[in-house]
Amino acid sequence: MPPTGLNSGEDLRARKLPKAGTGYDRAEVDAFIARAAANLDGRGSMTSTEIRNTRFSTTSGLLGKGYQVQAVDTLLDDLEQELRFRGR
Numbered sequence: 001m002p003p004t005g006l007n008s009g010e011d012l013r014a015r016k017l018p019k020a021g022t023g024y025d026r027a028e029v030d031a032f033i034a035r036a037a038a039n040l041d042g043r044g045s046m047t048s049t050e051i052r053n054t055r056f057s058t059t060s061g062l063l064g065k066g067y068q069v070q071a072v073d074t075l076l077d078d079l080e081q082e083l084r085f086r087g088r
Contacts, residue, residue, distance in 0.1 A: 001053070004081050004082045005078070006040060006079060006082045007043060007082075008036060008037075008040055009036075009039075009040045009041040010037075010049060011040070012033060012037045012040055012075075012079070013033065013034075013037050014037055015088075016070050016087070017029065017048055017067040017068065017072060017075065017076060018067065018068045019036040019065075019066065019067060019068070020059075020066045020067060020068045020069070020070050021060075021061050021065070021066065022059060022060050022061060022062050023058065023066025023067050023068050023069050023072070024056040024057070024058060024060060024066055024067045024069055024072045025056055025058065025059055025065070025066060026059075026065060026066060026067055028057055029056055029072055030057045031066050032054065032056070033075075036051070038058075039069055039078075039083075040082070045046065046083065047083060048080045048081075048083040048084045051076055051079050051083065052080055052082040054076060058073070067075040068069030073075075
């Protein structure tokens with residue numbers, strides 16, 4: 001088992017991302033997480049390269065409308081590592 005703790009879509013959905021005024025757009029990140037979770041459960045074809053190239057819009061100053069950039073970037077790194085481990 002890789003050290004990411006992302007063995008299933010449930011593991012990914014359980015990760016709580018801290019909210020931020022200035023950060024990544026929550027709706028975009030949530031949609032991406034839903035798609036990535038389905039992929040972890042074998043219902044998709046997402047690759048580690050696709051994850052590495054993922055970009056999100058940012059919010060500015062809207063209280064709680066974004067997710068902290070560093071937390072999302074860490075999640076993307078973990079997800080990319082998990083898919084590389086699985087050979088995708």
